[in-house]
Amino acid sequence: xxxxxxxxxxxxxxxxxxxxxxxxxxxxxxxxxxxxxxxxxxxxxxxxxxxxxxxxxxxxxxxxxxxxxxxxxxxxxxxxxxxxxxxxxxxxxxxxxxxxxxxxxxxxxxxxxxxxxxxxxxxxxxxxxxxxxxxxxxxxxxxxxxxxxxxxxxxxxxxxxxxxxxxxxxxxxxxxxxxxxxxxxxxxxxxxxxxxxxxxxxxxxxxxxxxxxxxxxxxxxxxxxxxxxxxxxxxxxxxxxxxxxxxxxxxxxxxxxxxxxxxxxxxxxxxxxxxxxxxxxxxxxxxxxxxxxxxxxxxxxxxxxxxxxxxxxxxxxxxxxxxxxxxxxxxxxxxxxxxxxxxxxxxxxxxxxxxxxxxxxxxxxxxxxxxxxxxxxxxxxxxxxxxxxxxxxxxxxxxxxxxxxxxxxx
Amino acid sequence: xxxxxxxxxxxxxxxxxxxxxxxxxxxxxxxxxxxxxxxxxxxxxxxxxxxxxxxxxxxxxxxxxxxxxxxxxxxxxxxxxxxxxxxxxxxxxxxxxxxxxxxxxxxxxxxxxxxxxxxxxxxxxxxxxxxxxxxxxxxxxxxxxxxxxxxxxxxxxxxxxxxxxxxxxxxxxxxxxxxxxxxxxxxxxxxxxxxxxxxxxxxxxxxxxxxxxxxxxxxxxxxxxxxxxxxxxxxxxxxxxxxxxxxxxxxxxxxxxxxxxxxxxxxxxxxxxxxxxxxxxxxxxxxxxxxxxxxxxxxxxxxxxxxxxxxxxxxxxxxxxxxxxxxxxxxxxxxxxxxxxxxxxxxxxxxxxxxxxxxxxxxxxxxxxxxxxxxxxxxxxxxxxxxxxx
Numbered sequence: 010x011x012x013x014x015x016x017x018x019x020x021x022x023x024x025x026x027x028x029x030x031x032x033x034x035x036x037x038x039x040x041x042x043x044x045x046x047x048x049x050x051x052x053x054x055x056x057x058x059x060x061x062x063x064x065x066x067x068x069x070x071x072x073x074x075x076x077x078x079x080x081x082x083x084x085x086x087x088x089x090x091x092x093x094x095x096x097x098x099x100x101x102x103x104x105x106x107x108x109x110x111x112x113x114x115x116x117x118x119x120x121x122x123x124x125x126x127x128x129x130x131x132x133x134x135x136x137x138x139x140x141x142x143x144x145x146x147x148x149x150x151x152x153x154x155x156x157x158x159x160x161x162x163x164x165x166x167x168x169x170x171x172x173x174x175x176x177x178x179x180x181x182x183x184x185x186x187x188x189x190x191x192x193x194x195x196x197x198x199x200x201x202x203x204x205x206x207x208x209x210x211x212x213x214x215x216x217x218x219x220x221x222x223x224x225x226x227x228x229x230x231x232x233x234x235x236x237x238x239x240x241x242x243x244x245x246x247x248x249x250x251x252x253x254x255x256x257x258x259x260x261x262x263x264x265x266x267x268x269x270x271x272x273x274x275x276x277x278x279x280x281x282x283x284x285x286x287x288x289x290x291x292x293x294x295x296x297x298x299x300x301x302x303x304x305x306x307x308x309x310x311x312x313x314x315x316x317x318x319x320x321x322x323x324x325x326x327x328x329x330x331x332x333x334x335x336x337x338x339x340x341x342x343x344x345x346x347x348x349x350x351x352x353x354x355x356x357x358x359x360x361x362x363x364x365x366x367x368x369x370x371x372x373x374x375x376x377x378x379x380x381x382x383x384x385x386x387x388x389x390x391x392x393x394x395x396x397x398x399x400x401x402x403x404x405x406x407x408x409x410x411x412x413x414x415x416x417x418x419x
Numbered sequence: 420x421x422x423x424x425x426x427x428x429x430x431x432x433x434x435x436x437x438x439x440x441x442x443x444x445x446x447x448x449x450x451x452x453x454x455x456x457x458x459x460x461x462x463x464x465x466x467x468x469x470x471x472x473x474x475x476x477x478x479x480x481x482x483x484x485x486x487x488x489x490x491x492x493x494x495x496x497x498x499x500x501x502x503x504x505x506x507x508x509x510x511x512x513x514x515x516x517x518x519x520x521x522x523x524x525x526x527x528x529x530x531x532x533x534x535x536x537x538x539x540x541x542x543x544x545x546x547x548x549x550x551x552x553x554x555x556x557x558x559x560x561x562x563x564x565x566x567x568x569x570x571x572x573x574x575x576x577x578x579x580x581x582x583x584x585x586x587x588x589x590x591x592x593x594x595x596x597x598x599x600x601x602x603x604x605x606x607x608x609x610x611x612x613x614x615x616x617x618x619x620x621x622x623x624x625x626x627x628x629x630x631x632x633x634x635x636x637x638x639x640x641x642x643x644x645x646x647x648x649x650x651x652x653x654x655x656x657x658x659x660x661x662x663x664x665x666x667x668x669x670x671x672x673x674x675x676x677x678x679x680x681x682x683x684x685x686x687x688x689x690x691x692x693x694x695x696x697x698x699x700x701x702x703x704x705x706x707x708x709x710x711x712x713x714x715x716x717x718x719x720x721x722x723x724x725x726x727x728x729x730x731x732x733x734x735x736x737x738x739x740x741x742x743x744x745x746x747x748x749x750x751x752x753x754x755x756x757x758x759x760x761x762x763x764x765x766x767x768x769x770x771x772x773x774x775x776x777x778x779x780x781x782x783x784x785x786x787x788x789x790x791x792x793x794x795x796x797x798x799x800x801x802x803x804x805x806x807x808x809x
Contacts, residue, residue: 028447028459053467136653139463192463193494198444199458200451299492305485385463387494418645 031194036061038169055129085113104131118153123176140385277326286315303393335371338404421486432468464517507538523550584616673719689732727757
């Protein structure tokens with residue numbers, strides 16, 4: 010089915026500019042990647058993707074099996090099976106919808122299914138809320154999913170194409186979850202460059218399930234029962250696949266730059282004004298916008314603050330990050346998530362950053378954690394300035410609480 | 420440092436969703452045609468939308484990318500150059516369903532900013548409806564029948580392009596009429612729509628509204644509690660059940676008025692309100708039973724008084740009332756306050772009868788009212804005629 014679709018594709022020579030949301034950008038990536046099977050089940054803010062995909066299908070722009078499942082669990086199971094049969098697949102959810110699919114989410118990486126999913130980040134119920142929090146996507150961080158956060162509609166489109174390329178690499182065959190902040194990214198229309206089909210075809214080979222293809226001509230049994238004689242070796246295989254991802258990601262980003270002409274100098278994290286920075290802030294997703302604006306304002310007052318935005322959370326570029334962070338006097342990590350009862354009561358990213366630094370041979374700057382912007386609350390420029398003040402205090406060796414809640418009514 | 424432009428479009432949920440989106444997209448595209456970057460978004464907290472509930476779309480445009488980023492660093496703009504209200508009854512105030520409280524329609528306007536309203540009303544009527552503003556602002560009317568449609572249908576009556584033409588006139592630094600027309604041809608490919616935009620551009624006039632003009636009421640104000648002042652377990656106290664009420668004429672005590680949320684109201688959803696003829700009411704209870712918002716107070720004399728603090732103007736009471744002209748939906752623009760009709764009737768029955776007659780003479784169609792395919796196409800010529808008259 011896949012080879013037929015490429016024969017009728019439209020031929021565009023140059024990039025077009027379109028005013029689209031982050032969700033629409035992901036749907037456009039599905040079209041460009043000529044995805045074969047897409048399943049949907051509505052939940053905000055992910056549902057904007059399924060609406061756009063439905064529109065593309067209805068308008069005859071995308072030829073795929075578009076299945077609206079009866080719940081998130083079936084939604085993810087259907088694409089899992091389709092992928093095992095050799096179909097390029099797309100799926101997605103948000104918040105508690107993602108949690109409802111959890112059993113399907115756990116088996117997907119173990120079966121080495123290269124599913125690409127979009128998580129429209131949303132607070133977990135209760136209280137019923139639509140705003141962004143990163144705890145939903147973070148629940149798969151230990152399971153073998155690759156996990157990436159993007160901060161613009163353009164990056165969403167680009168990353169979706171890269172995700173297919175890396176996930177479907179036979180050396181990897183792992184699912185990828187692309188996290189897009191609810192509202193700020195999923196519902197905001199920005200000007201996005203849409204690459205030509207030729208460029209995408211050059212970048213992205215067809216999915217080849219090869220020896221793992223579930224087909225009568227290739228008789229295999231997938232997922233038999235295993236006991237203590239088998240499970241550990243199986244886990245070790247997943248470990249090895251994940252271990253191979255950083256190298257393959259680098260290849261993919263280099264190729265992306267060569268073909269599309271849009272560079273991502275470091276695939277794993279973006280550095281903003283770090284060259285001469287005394288201290289840096291860190292974070293994921295769209296909070297990069299107020300942070301960058303605040304940094305520009307602070308620099309006008311002589312405060313040299315930088316920013317490191319994590320893109321890939323899994324795999325986590327620990328050594329590279331530790332090397333980068335060793336250049337600064339102190340680090341402040343902004344978490345749009347929580348991990349109640351965690352070491353020093355910090356958020357998830359803060360813990361990972363401290364973890365990355367501990368075995369590092371270089372300097373280990375103090376790391377402060379900030380919990381901010383939960384449930385879609387705005388991270389404001391003054392919030393960022395307050396956090397920077399605390400980080401400066403820590404840099405001077407003053408005693409500062411390791412975890413602070415910012416932007417809270419207290 | 421570049422210049423940042425912010426425009427908000429206040430609209431009625433569902434009925435005007437596509438209209439608002441079209442306007443805010445076209446603003447960004449027209450500015451983009453002049454090399455200015457921009458973004459367009461709906462206020463997330465307003466969604467999922469409900470029929471008629473006030474909601475907002477924003478278009479943020481800048482002269483360069485870095486300035487745009489400053490605009491994007493805020494969840495929504497704290498002040499705007501232009502506010503567009505695509506329904507005139509929104510001038511009474513804007514309360515989204517997302518617990519922001521009632522806000523004046525002109526709340527975000529910069530000093531000297533422009534409020535553009537689509538309406539058939541006179542300037543003075545709109546000025547009186549809107550809350551007073553501490554500084555002067557400009558008011559422009561895009562004359563025409565207010566455009567309501569449904570989620571899946573669009574009434575292409577040129578309201579979108581007429582507003583774009585008006586913006587080009589009031590804020591020429593944002594974009595020119597030529598850029599608007601270029602976008603119209605790109606998006607809609609309709610030369611008649613470019614002509615409508617040009618006509619609106621030519622006809623735009625504004626009035627300055629001064630700080631002493633407008634509704635003097637202070638909208639509901641409230642403070643949100645601190646985290647440790649809130650109860651545990653996401654449990655909140657209920658609103659008490661209710662109490663009896665007093666007859667203003669006889670001082671009899673009786674009936675029942677449900678207690679309602681003292682801070683969050685719903686009445687800005689209303690574009691028409693029920694007017695009740697208490698003399699012909701047969702006390703059948705149907706309006707009270709069927710009202711989806713429990714807005715009817717039971718009076719001591721067992722009549723049913725639609726409480727205007729709670730009525731959303733859905734019209735169910737009019738639909739279920741078995742008595743001819745006993746409940747009539749009337750354009751909300753005809754009213755200045757939310758006082759009780761029953762009390763007015765009790766205090767002055769002949770006066771009420773006269774008032775009632777005047778009001779029910781004004782009975783326009785205010786809902787999206789989509790009943791069959793082709794219906795909007797039939798209505799559009801009349802709407803365009805109003806637009807043409809200016």
